[in-house]
Amino acid sequence: MCGIIGGICKDNITPILLSGLKRLEYRGYDSAGVVVLSNDNKLSRARAVGKVVNLETSIQKQSPKIQGSLGIAHTRWATHGEPSTQNAHPHICFDTVSVVHNGIIENFLKLKQEQKAQGYAFTSDTDTEVIVHSIHQALKTSESLLKAIQKVVKTFEGTYSLGVISSEYPGHIVVARSGSPLIIGISDKGNFIASDQVALLDITKKFIFLKEGDTADITLNSITIYNQNDRQINRAIKTSNLKNNQIDLGDYKHYMQKEIFEQPQAIRDTLESRITKDTVLLSAFGHHAETIFTNTEHIQIIACGTSYNAGLVAKYWLEDIAKMPTNIEVASEYRYRNPIVLDNTLLITISQSGETADTLEALKSIKKRHKNIHTLTICNCAESSLTRESELILLTHAGPEISVASTKSFTTQLASLALLSVAIGKCHKQVDKQQEASIVDSLNRLPGLIKKTLEQESQIIELARSFKDKFNAIFLGRGTMHAIAMEGALKLKEISYIHSEAFPAGELKHGPIALIDKDTPVIAIAPNDQLLDKLKSNLQEVKSRGSQMIVFEDEMSNVPPMKNMTVMSITHNLGRITAPIIFIIPLQLLSYHVALIKGTDVDKPRNLAKSVTVE
Ligand code: M6R
Numbered sequence: 001m002c003g004i005i006g007g008i009c010k011d012n013i014t015p016i017l018l019s020g021l022k023r024l025e026y027r028g029y030d031s032a033g034v035v036v037l038s039n040d041n042k043l044s045r046a047r048a049v050g051k052v053v054n055l056e057t058s059i060q061k062q063s064p065k066i067q068g069s070l071g072i073a074h075t076r077w078a079t080h081g082e083p084s085t086q087n088a089h090p091h092i093c094f095d096t097v098s099v100v101h102n103g104i105i106e107n108f109l110k111l112k113q114e115q116k117a118q119g120y121a122f123t124s125d126t127d128t129e130v131i132v133h134s135i136h137q138a139l140k141t142s143e144s145l146l147k148a149i150q151k152v153v154k155t156f157e158g159t160y161s162l163g164v165i166s167s168e169y170p171g172h173i174v175v176a177r178s179g180s181p182l183i184i185g186i187s188d189k190g191n192f193i194a195s196d197q198v199a200l201l202d203i204t205k206k207f208i209f210l211k212e213g214d215t216a217d218i219t220l221n222s223i224t225i226y227n228q229n230d231r232q233i234n235r236a237i238k239t240s241n242l243k244n245n246q247i248d249l250g251d252y253k254h255y256m257q258k259e260i261f262e263q264p265q266a267i268r269d270t271l272e273s274r275i276t277k278d279t280v281l282l283s284a285f286g287h288h289a290e291t292i293f294t295n296t297e298h299i300q301i302i303a304c305g306t307s308y309n310a311g312l313v314a315k316y317w318l319e320d321i322a323k324m325p326t327n328i329e330v331a332s333e334y335r336y337r338n339p340i341v342l343d344n345t346l347l348i349t350i351s352q353s354g355e356t357a358d359t360l361e362a363l364k365s366i367k368k369r370h371k372n373i374h375t376l377t378i379c380n381c382a383e384s385s386l387t388r389e390s391e392l393i394l395l396t397h398a399g400p401e402i403s404v405a406s407t408k409s410f411t412t413q414l415a416s417l418a419l420l421s422v423a424i425g426k427c428h429k430q431v432d433k434q435q436e437a438s439i440v441d442s443l444n445r446l447p448g449l450i451k452k453t454l455e456q457e458s459q460i461i462e463l464a465r466s467f468k469d470k471f472n473a474i475f476l477g478r479g480t481m482h483a484i485a486m487e488g489a490l491k492l493k494e495i496s497y498i499h500s501e502a503f504p505a506g507e508l509k510h511g512p513i514a515l516i517d518k519d520t521p522v523i524a525i526a527p528n529d530q531l532l533d534k535l536k537s538n539l540q541e542v543k544s545r546g547s548q549m550i551v552f553e554d555e556m557s558n559v560p561p562m563k564n565m566t567v568m569s570i571t572h573n574l575g576r577i578t579a580p581i582i583f584i585i586p587l588q589l590l591s592y593h594v595a596l597i598k599g600t601d602v603d604k605p606r607n608l609a610k611s612v613t614v615e
Helices: 014-027 052-061 108-117 129-139 145-155 255-261 263-271 289-295 305-320 357-369 385-389 408-427 433-454 457-465 480-496 505-510 532-543 578-598
Strands: 003-009 031-037 043-049 070-076 091-093 097-105 158-166 173-178 183-187 190-194 206-209 215-218 223-226 237-239 298-303 326-330 345-351 373-379 392-395 472-477 499-504 522-526 549-553 565-569
Touching (some): 003 014, 003 097, 003 173, 014 031, 014 190, 031 097, 091 129, 129 145, 129 158, 145 158, 145 215, 145 223, 173 190, 263 433, 305 345, 305 480, 345 408, 357 373, 357 385, 373 385, 373 408, 392 408, 408 578, 457 565, 472 480, 480 578, 499 505, 522 532, 522 578, 549 578
Parallel strands (some): 298 326, 373 392, 472 499, 472 522, 549 565
Antiparallel strands (some): 003 070, 003 190, 031 070, 091 097, 097 158, 183 206, 206 237
């Protein structure tokens, strides 16, 4: 979490830093700050609590102006220390060294004690402040800023990407990365660093993606990179195919709204070149995929949040379609236990960002401990830590997802997981040509079905009105719809702050039914499947407790109208692949419109960040 940006350029760098910071806000927005080395070689700093716009306002008022050609900036998601100006980055030591940091220094308390004993004063509660003091201390005996940083990073336990400047080394910005993302952008305006390419798209398309353990010394005319052993190394310059308009709002009010409506195209892009009119192409998963899939005997999925919910749906598909035993677990738990991983397991990670620390660390630790397994990641970011750590990669082509609440990444993950279920089923001769053609047909129909569902927005706006004064909500579903209910509940709670829980509808009577009262709306999903009659009985149980109910049904489900129940038909003849992908659409729209009514910050809900690169 936290976004960093910096650079050295021919003109004043401050506007570049501020505009980049705004694009990095998805990584955190508890506070923001900037340090620029002024022409008279002084570090000038501005910091503000909250979003980058507050920093911008404070800079506009500041005199003398914060300007210069070398600078670093940061947008924070608080881990150590509350969101406050004192805790905001950049941190400065003795007016000479300044640091921005993304990650967590786990041994900061020990370092802090040592530094206090050496006379360093601490002005914040952050773990980061030990970094700036360490560098200041190391500079006393190092021949350059780079050497000082290469020395101190070896004393850090945890994760970091760092941007460092010093008034003693004007003209240099030094960076280091381990466990947190960092890229270098090369433009005719100068050389820059950032947590993510999106921050720099206005000024360049040319990027170097630093690897784990890399450090780099950057000046206006040179970039010198060193590997984890401090050996100078060349890293390729890549040209990004991200377009600036992909990250602009256009006519939409919020990114979440834009991203919900982009789903038909995102699914088309994800399927493109991976299916013919009736087959799934195994080559889509990489050269060795066929051999790996054929030898796979078990699947373990690990993921977090929305990506975990996609994995829950996939467990049903992989067992039902490919007949492959599949387990799924949240990465934050999986990484800290000693799971039994059987030989010939395919370990699948699912992630929008590819940088989620829990998922990444779980993958790394299992790879270290178990040799006879293979790994596959389903990820939306090609140049990410997860793609680098995985043997097989299936990219979801959702395009940049800016809103903290995931929407198009979820549906494209599901489309990718459907492809995977067929691919593995084919390798194990569990999917015949007819089944394959039928699933491919379902996938091909998805963009049209999503578009049709989105056209029902006005009805959902009506439904959203009834949530104005609600504090709790319950989501129900059976089978894959339980996973969709979980995703619906996650969407509602994270952007409208309504406490929402999801239950398998059959589990209600074992406890959760005690929560039901007239002030707690129940949202149920009723596809026309083999569990429909069971679900209808569950709805009767809810009705008897006087709750307000909303049922999203397949037109063919014919849920009988009841008092206090609104039934909304979504479409008809949805099958096992199309139903989960289509039924999440009204739930995304419902959360969005409830959040609008509640007046929350839809794209940047409180306490959250898009990319969780810390534990
Ligand atoms: O980037 P990832 O998919 O690995 O992120 C995992 C979760 O943090 C994420 O899915 C989160 O739950 C959603 N943004 C919530 O909408």
